[in-house]
Amino acid sequence: MPLLFYHIRPEAIPKTRYLMGELAADKHVKYIISIEKKKDNFESVVMEHLRMNGAYWGLTTLDLLGKLDAMMEVLFVGGFAGNIGHDPHILYTLSAVQVLALFDKLDVLDIDKVSNYISGLQNEDGSFSGDIWGEVDTRFSYIAVCCLSILHRLDKVDVDNAVNYIVSCKNLDGGFGCTPGGESHAGQIFCCVGALAITGALHHVDKDLLGWWLCERQVKSGGLNGRPEKLPDVCYSWWVLSSLIMIDRVHWISKEKLVKYILGCQDLENGGISDRPDDAVDIFHTYFGVAGLSLLEYPGLKAIDPAYALPDDVVKRIFFAHRHCRSDLSLARRRLLLKLAVVFCN
Amino acid sequence: MESDEGERLPMSRRPEWSDVTPLPQDDGPDPVVLIDYKQDFTETMDYFRAVYRANERSPRALSLTQEAIRFNPGNYTVWHFRRQILESLDADLHEELDFVECIAKSNSKNYQIWHHRRWVAGKLGTDAAIMELEFTKKILSLDAKNYHAWSHRQWVLQALGGWEDELDFCRKLLKEDIFNNSAWNQRYFVVTRSPFLGGLIGMRDSEVSYTVEAIMANSENESPWRYLRGLYKDDIQSWVNDPKVSSVCLKVLSMKSNFVFALSMLLDLLCHGFRPSEEFREAIGGLRTSDSEPLDSDLGKAICHVLQHVDSMRANYWMWRKSKLPVAV
């Protein structure tokens, strides 16, 4: 069943004291490791199908903090990789493909089978279903386009039609929703802008209008919300920032205030980052907090690709390790996107 | 429906399951990352795996999926198998809606539940429209911005009907919370898509009046400003020339507080050829942060200047707007 087994090397000894306004990097490493070590609480049970995502969040965060190689020893990759392509839901496919990409193990996949499975989920109007039961959502457009482009198989689907569907979800405020007429939501915007970026179709985005809507998401505390009048939340640092970067409008927000907000959501004692100051930390927000800081070029963090949501070096490896991709893909298409687990707080 | 009351009898001690060998999760060669599941949950899932593997579409398998869903409503495979069983057994789907409602009460942001609900409602057809609108209304009364509920509601309207009272529903929700962007979005959805209203052009006058009233009550409310602009979609000229639009900007400016969106819209109007009267110039002059500063003769520049100061978090955006102004408005 599992795709990946890893072993945690014991040597990390966290620095003991951090100051306010400083990234408690070692504490976060310790927090992530402690979660990986004791997945025995009921919350982990509820997250069963997200387990691979949870691993990804933790592992990517470690990588951004420059600790993945030092802390993790990959013991085994494979297992159910052979089943990918018969998934009950496309979310599983993305998770599997992304974890494999992170560890440079895409070669264990039967790429034709996986890409046939994904292309079979495209509907006549260009949208994608999440499973055979037909749940349609622009999240799945993103996931499909993203997976296929990682596998260098975008030609398996009707890309123009996929783009048309996404454009039909554009709203009067320049944002995008889950289906045509659905309310603009920063998470859905990331999916739509991301899918358009992968397919070289960003010219369909009204960048100035959307950019203004996105920068209006910054509230007085410096944090970002995902919709008007919602509370700020660290994970929206990711959805909003990455979208702003993809449309070249990130300088419209106050980066300093956002950095301060994210740092204020850290648990300086035990590590981890929460959605809002003084809330309980979790791995999801730890990942998005660190990824957001990386987008904000916080010192000491590996660069993350706003489109890929993966460390730059992983992205480069996916592109340039494959000789054929240079000639097959347009420059825009080479800006792959990769994002595990498109799950939003709302 | 089964009740959650009382002690759970382990499945291994239930006679109706004695012929099934539970199928433990195969976690591969190394247990390092194994989750130490709660025992009841583990047992349920072991039996689930067994019936799933055997593709057993029976009433007991149906009730087993119900138990598994109660433990973890986020497992796609369980829901997927449940639908297959429901289809095979030709089960009573009204009962299924009751079950979904029961689960949804405590998990109203779970994607699978909503997807399942939609599948069931779709099978029931137009008869389900009123029921589904009531159901989403109930969920929205707990959280008026629940994205899933709104999404479901839009699907119901389009697939099953029930548009007749929708504008009124939006009006009620906006009366409760005029800042509810989801309700504004739904209002736009209804005005633009309802087969019973006259579309954007037919509805424009009454909608503009409604929106202007909302703006005057709370001029810092982002939603009605965007809605107002949306009412003139693809008709920039009417938007620029409609005195109701420019006058709401002016009224808000003269109140001298919460005027960022009013200034922003006025800036957009100027950029699209609006000719401001002397009143606008005076109103903007009244917003200057210090009296010693002379008012820029270029009204667009003057507006950007004010916005840079009062909305300093987005100063770069307003500076950019200033750099993009058409010459001398």
Ligand SMILES: [Zn+2]
């Ligand atoms: Zn969050």
